[in-house]
Amino acid sequence: MRRSYKVKFINDCDSVLNNEINSEIMKFDRNSFFNNIEELPVLQNKVEMNSKTDLVIIGTGMVGITLAARAWHLGFKGDRITLIDGNEYFAENFFRRTKNSEQKIMRSSFIHHVAPNEDINLADFTRLKHNELTNIEKEQLTLARMGERSLPSLDIFLEHVKHVVINHNLHKRAFKFSADSIEQNTTGKWIISDSEGQKIESKYVVLAMGQSPKENMYKEHSINAHVDNFKNYLNEKVKTVNIIGGGNTSAHIVKSCLDRNLKVNWIIRNEENYACTDIPHKYWRDEGYLKFSQMTLDKRMEEIKRIYKGSAMLEHKGIFDDYKKDNALTVFDNATIQEIDKNKTIILQNKTRVESDLIISTIGFELKKLPQIKNGINTFNGFPVLNDSTLEAEGLKNLFIASSHSALSLGPAAKNIDGARIASERIFKELAKREGIEKYNVKNILENLTNWSRNTPVLKK
Numbered sequence: 157m158r159r160s161y162k163v164k165f166i167n168d169c170d171s172v173l174n175n176e177i178n179s180e181i182m183k184f185d186r187n188s189f190f191n192n193i194e195e196l197p198v199l200q201n202k203v204e205m206n207s208k209t210d211l212v213i214i215g216t217g218m219v220g221i222t223l224a225a226r227a228w229h230l231g232f233k234g235d236r237i238t239l240i241d242g243n244e245y246f247a248e249n250f251f252r253r254t255k256n257s258e259q260k261i262m263r264s265s266f267i268h269h270v271a272p273n274e275d276i277n278l279a280d281f282t283r284l285k286h287n288e289l290t291n292i293e294k295e296q297l298t299l300a301r302m303g304e305r306s307l308p309s310l311d312i313f314l315e316h317v318k319h320v321v322i323n324h325n326l327h328k329r330a331f332k333f334s335a336d337s338i339e340q341n342t343t344g345k346w347i348i349s350d351s352e353g354q355k356i357e358s359k360y361v362v363l364a365m366g367q368s369p370k371e372n373m374y375k376e377h378s379i380n381a382h383v384d385n386f387k388n389y390l391n392e393k394v395k396t397v398n399i400i401g402g403g404n405t406s407a408h409i410v411k412s413c414l415d416r417n418l419k420v421n422w423i424i425r426n427e428e429n430y431a432c433t434d435i436p437h438k439y440w441r442d443e444g445y446l447k448f449s450q451m452t453l454d455k456r457m458e459e460i461k462r463i464y465k466g467s468a469m470l471e472h473k474g475i476f477d478d479y480k481k482d483n484a485l486t487v488f489d490n491a492t493i494q495e496i497d498k499n500k501t502i503i504l505q506n507k508t509r510v511e512s513d514l515i516i517s518t519i520g521f522e523l524k525k526l527p528q529i530k531n532g533i534n535t536f537n538g539f540p541v542l543n544d545s546t547l548e549a550e551g552l553k554n555l556f557i558a559s560s561h562s563a564l565s566l567g568p569a570a571k572n573i574d575g576a577r578i579a580s581e582r583i584f585k586e587l588a589k590r591e592g593i594e595k596y597n598v599k600n601i602l603e604n605l606t607n608w609s610r611n612t613p614v615l616k617k
C-alpha cells in the first residue's frame with residue numbers, strides 16, 4: 157500500500173488555489189472505455205481518393221486533426237480538402253504511444269485540445285459527459301472550470317478528438333497514403349506521390365508529420381517501449397526491470413512495473429526531473445511565443461535543445477518517493493551507460509553494475525523524415541526554415557509546415573497540442589487572406605456556434 161501522495165509544487169504550474177499536487181489522480185478508478193484502437197476513426201483506402209484537391213494535409217495525428225478542423229470553418233471541406241497518412245487510424249501514434257506506457261491521464265491541461273475556437277472545447281465536452289465520469293474526472297473538470305491546473309483523462313481527451321474528427325467529416329476525407337515525394341508543377345500546384353506512383357495534386361499543402369522513435373542503440377539487449385508493448389515481455393521470470401530514459405513514457409512504465417510488484421532500476425542520463433508539463437508554460441502563452449520569435453536562429457536552437465530534455469509528470473513524484481522508501485525503486489541519475497551485457501546487466505561508466513531480468517529502453521523521439529521535396533528545403537540544424545508569421549517553407553510557395561518540424565518558428569511547444577492551435581492560427585490566417593475569406597466574420601462565428609457545435613449531440617458509447 158502506498159502511503160502519502162502529496163507533494164508541494166516544485167515547478168511553475170497553472171494554479172492559484174492549489175499548492176499541492178495530488179498524485180491520487182494517477183490511480184484513476186475506472187477501467188478505460190477507450191481501450192481498443194478500432195474505436196478511433198479509420199482512414200479510407202487510397203483507391204477512393206480524388207487526384208485533385210485544394211488543400212492536402214499530410215498527417216492525421218493531433219496536429220493534422222487540429223489543422224483540418226480549423227480548415228473546415230474556412231470552407232475547406234468536401235472535395236476541397238484531403239488528409240493523407242501512412243497509418244490506418246486517426247491519432248494512431250498518440251494512441252499507441254500512450255496506451256503502450258499505460259498512461260491514463262493527459263500531461264497537458266484541459267485548455268490543450270484539437271477543436272478550433274468555434275467548436276465545443278474539451279472542458280464543455282467533458283461536462284456534457286458528466287454522468288459517465290469518475291470522481292477524479294469530475295474533480296479535475298471542476299478545477300478546469302475554475303481556471304485551475306487540471307488534467308483530463310486520456311479517455312475523455314480521445315473521445316473529444318474522435319468527436320472533432322467525425323463532426324467535421326474528416327474521416328470521409330482521409331486516406332491511407334504515405335507521401336514519398338512532393339514537387340511543384342509548372343502551374344504552381346503541388347504534386348504529392350507515394351512509393352507506388354499514385355499522385356494527388358493540390359494548391360496548398362500542410363505537413364503535420366510528427367516525430368518517430370529514435371533508433372534503440374541497445375536493441376540487442378533491450379526492448380524499445382515506444383514501439384513494443386512492454387507488457388508482452390513480462391512473465392513470472394521477470395522480477396527486476398532496468399528502465400532507461402528519464403521522460404514521460406519511462407515514468408509511466410516505471411510506475412506500471414512498480415504497481416505490478418516488480419523491482420525497478422531507473423537509469424537516467426540527466427537529473428531525475430519532475431515537471432508539470434514537458435514544455436514550460438511560458439511557451440504556451442503569447443509572451444513565450446513572442447520572446448522566442450525575437451531570438452536568433454542559433455539561440456532558438458539552443459532553447460529547443462535545452463527544453464527538450466525529458467521529465468516525469470509532477471504527479472509521479474509522491475508515488476515514486478514512497479516506492480523508493482520501500483526499496484522497490486532505485487534511481488541512477490546522471491548515469492552514463494558504458495555497456496550492457498547479455499545477462500541484462502547494465503554497466504555504468506562509474507563501474508556500477510545494475511542487474512535485471514528485462515531492459516526497457518525509452519530514449520525519446522526525433523523529427524520524422526520529410527518526404528523528398530524536389531529542389532530541396534532550407535533547414536537549420538535539421539529543422540525547416542519557415543516564415544514565422546505564416547509557417548510557409550522558405551522559397552516554397554503554398555507549402556506550410558506545422559507540428560514538430562515548425563519548432564524553429566513556433567518554439568518548443570510546436571510538438572505539443574498547444575503548438576497545433578498556434579500553427580493553425582498562423583497558417584489559416586494567411587490562407588484566408590490568399591483565398592479572400594472573411595475569417596473573422598462575427599455572423600459566421602455565431603452561426604457556427606448555434607447551428608453546429610451546440611446542437612451536435614455528444615457521441616454516446
Ligand SMILES: Cc1cc2nc3c(=O)[nH]c(=O)nc-3n(C[C@H](O)[C@H](O)[C@H](O)COP(=O)(O)OP(=O)(O)OC[C@H]3O[C@@H](n4cnc5c(N)ncnc54)[C@H](O)[C@@H]3O)c2cc1C
Pocket residue numbers: 214215216217218219220240241242243247248249250253254257259261262263264268333334335336364365366367404405524526527559560571572573574
Ligand atoms: C506518451 C506520450 C504522451 C504525450 N502526452 C502529451 C500531452 O499530454 N500533451 C501534449 O500536448 N502532448 C503530449 N505528447 C506529445 C504528443 O506526441 C503530441 O502532442 C501530439 O501527439 C503530436 O501530434 P502530431 O500530429 O505532431 O504527431 P503524430 O501524432 O505522430 O502524427 C503525425 C502523423 O503524420 C504521419 N506521417 C508522417 N510522415 C508521413 C508521410 N510521409 N506520409 C503520410 N503520413 C505521414 C504519421 O503516420 C502520423 O500519423 C505526448 C507524447 C507521448 C509520446
